[in-house]
Amino acid sequence: xxxxxxxxxQLITFWLLVWFTMKYVWPPITKAxxxxxxxxxxxxxxxxxxxxxxxxxxxxxxxxxxEAKQNAVMIVDQAHKRSVQLVDEAKEIAREESxxxxxxxxxxxxxxxxxxxxxxxxxxxxxxxxxxxKVIQRNLDANTQATLLSEFAAEL
Amino acid sequence: MSTQAMTTAEYVQHHLNHLxxxxxTFSFGSNGFWTMNLDTVLISLFMGLLIVALMRxxxxxxxxxxxxxxxxxxxxxxxxxxxxxxxTFHGNSKLIAPLALTIFxxxxxxxxxDLLPIDVLPRTLELVGFEHFKSVPTxxxxxxxxMSLSVFGLIIFYNCRMKGWSLVKEICTQPFxxxxxxxxxxxxxxxxxxxxxxLALRLFGNMFxxxxxxxxxxxxxxxxxxxxGGVWSIFHILIITLQAFxxxxxxxxxxxxxxxxx
Numbered sequence: 039x040x041x042x043x044x045x046x047x048q049l050i051t052f053w054l055l056v057w058f059t060m061k062y063v064w065p066p067i068t069k070a071x072x073x074x075x076x077x078x079x080x081x082x083x084x085x086x087x088x089x090x091x092x093x094x095x096x097x098x099x100x101x102x103x104x105e106a107k108q109n110a111v112m113i114v115d116q117a118h119k120r121s122v123q124l125v126d127e128a129k130e131i132a133r134e135e136s137x138x139x140x141x142x143x144x145x146x147x148x149x150x151x152x153x154x155x156x157x158x159x160x161x162x163x164x165x166x167x168x169x170x171x172k173v174i175q176r177n178l179d180a181n182t183q184a185t186l187l188s189e190f191a192a193e194l
Numbered sequence: 195m196s197t198q199a200m201t202t203a204e205y206v207q208h209h210l211n212h213l214x215x216x217x218x219t220f221s222f223g224s225n226g227f228w229t230m231n232l233d234t235v236l237i238s239l240f241m242g243l244l245i246v247a248l249m250r251x252x253x254x255x256x257x258x259x260x261x262x263x264x265x266x267x268x269x270x271x272x273x274x275x276x277x278x279x280x281x282t283f284h285g286n287s288k289l290i291a292p293l294a295l296t297i298f299x300x301x302x303x304x305x306x307x308d309l310l311p312i313d314v315l316p317r318t319l320e321l322v323g324f325e326h327f328k329s330v331p332t333x334x335x336x337x338x339x340x341m342s343l344s345v346f347g348l349i350i351f352y353n354c355r356m357k358g359w360s361l362v363k364e365i366c367t368q369p370f371x372x373x374x375x376x377x378x379x380x381x382x383x384x385x386x387x388x389x390x391x392x393l394a395l396r397l398f399g400n401m402f403x404x405x406x407x408x409x410x411x412x413x414x415x416x417x418x419x420x421x422x423g424g425v426w427s428i429f430h431i432l433i434i435t436l437q438a439f440x441x442x443x444x445x446x447x448x449x450x451x452x453x454x455x456x
Contacts, residue, residue, distance in 0.1 A: 041336060043217055044231040048238060048331075048340030055242045055300060056344075060292035063246065066253040067272055068291075070265075073258035 163191050202413055209316065209409050211326035212334065222324075231334055238331040241303040249299070271299065278443060283450040285356075290449055293348075294442045297341060302438035304331040305401060309427060309434070312408045332437075333401040335394065342394035345445050349389065352452035389448050393441065400437050404430050 167187055174183075200208065213233040216225030252268040261269060275295045283290055307330045316327040331337045353361050365382045366375050404426075411423045 041339065042227050042229040042231070044229070044234055044334065044336035045340050045343075047230060047235050048337050049344060051235070051239055051242055052296075052300075052340050052344055055246055056289075056293050056296045058246050059249070059296045060289060063249040063253045064272070064292040064295065066256050067249070067265075067268065068276070070256035070258045070261075071269055071273070074261075077258055 159194060163187075163194060166190060205413060206406075206409055208326065209312070209328070209405075211328070213319075213324055213327045231328075231336060233327050233329065234331045234334040234337055237307060237329060238300070238304055238337060241307070241331070242300050245296075245299045245303055271295070275442070279446055282443070282446045283453070285450065285453040287449075287453075289348075290446065294446055297445055298438050298442040301332060301341070301397065301441050302435065304337070305434035305438060307331065308333070308401060308404055308408070308430060312405070312412050328405075330401055330405050332397055333405045335398045338394035338398040339390070341441070342390040342397075345393060345448060346386075346390035349386070349448050349452045352449060356453050389444075393444055393448075397437050397441055400433055404433060 167190075170186070170190075171183075212231040214222065214224050215230045215232045216223050217228040217230055218225040248264075249268055252265045255262075256265060272295060275298055276291055279291045279294055310329055315329040319327045328334065357364065366372060366378055368378060369381065370378055407426055408423070411419055411426060414422065
């Protein structure tokens with residue numbers, strides 16, 4: 039075992055290697071390792087978060103579906119009511135219309151009856167007069183006849 | 195297996211010599227202290243550049259997305275080192291984790307050289323004319339001490355920076371109180387100096403002993419080498435990893451001790 043100048047050479051080599059490792063090897067590699075560690079941690083966290091968000095979204099979707107169902111039931115209900123109402127209204131209108139038509143027809147009828155009556159009365163009067171003329175053609179003068187006729191017409 | 199001309203002692207001796215470069219004469223051979231163990235320097239440099247280049251490649255292409263196989267592997271190592279650091283060290287330092295990573299990866303790669311068959315590199319290089327070659331840099335005390343002394347320097351640096359004047363008080367009054375000041379200082383000095391010494395000698399001793407056992411196994415007759423060689427190699431995989439790990443952990447522990455007050 040002999041110590042000689044090799045010691046100095048090895049000291050220099052050693053420190054050069056240590057310096058190089060410290061400057062150019064250790065920092066980039068550990069940086070990459072740390073970055074990866076952070077990346078993995080962030081990834082895990084993100085997956086956890088998205089899992090929670092998914093759960094939340096599912097809940098929300100369920101709520102929305104429930105609400106939509108309720109709405110649908112409500113709308114159908116409303117529509118039902120409305121249709122009943124519409125039918126009722128239509129019935130009412132039809133009834134009124136029919137009443138009006140009936141009244142109109144009645145009026146028309148009454149008018150026509152009275153017209154006909156008037157006509158008949160006139161024709162009957164004419165006929166009666168004609169009949170009476172024929173009966174009493176010779177017995178009565180024109181004055182008496184007129185009086186009688188007007189009396190008759192008033193009685194009629 | 196050694197050449198027939200060599201005796202056992204010669205073979206062992208042969209394997210314990212470094213490929214040396216005298217820095218004064220600038221020729222192969224020893225110049226006393228001013229000698230450079232070329233094998234240690236080259237192999238450790240090669241291994242160091244290999245790991246640094248590999249990790250730099252990953253660092254450049256590092257993605258926070260899905261990592262490739264290579265990035266995944268490097269990230270596993272880095273996460274392991276980072277966990278070791280944060281388990282022990284509670285301060286805030288940009289240096290300690292990369293330092294620990296460098297130590298772990300580099301020591302491991304240099305230790306792995308021990309798993310190469312003992313004669314592969316020396317024999318190959320012998321053909322080109324180099325007489326000696328030791329292929330495990332961590333079995334060279336220079337290598338181990340270079341790292342442990344660096345750690346020692348850092349311990350002193352952090353002690354001073356984090357504690358300031360309270361360091362003086364700590365040295366003078368612990369563990370026995372101010373009345374036994376010389377003993378306190380003496381104890382503290384031993385405590386501190388033992389750290390780099392034990393750190394370096396543990397690594398060096400383990401790798402050197404391991405290598406020596408491989409040398410001894412290589413001296414057995416060729417038909418019987420596979421069993422002890424295989425067993426020792428498998429066991430050595432554990433030692434290689436363990437020693438790299440221990441060096442790293444103790445570095446972290448010492449530095450965190452320097453950070454926290456006693």
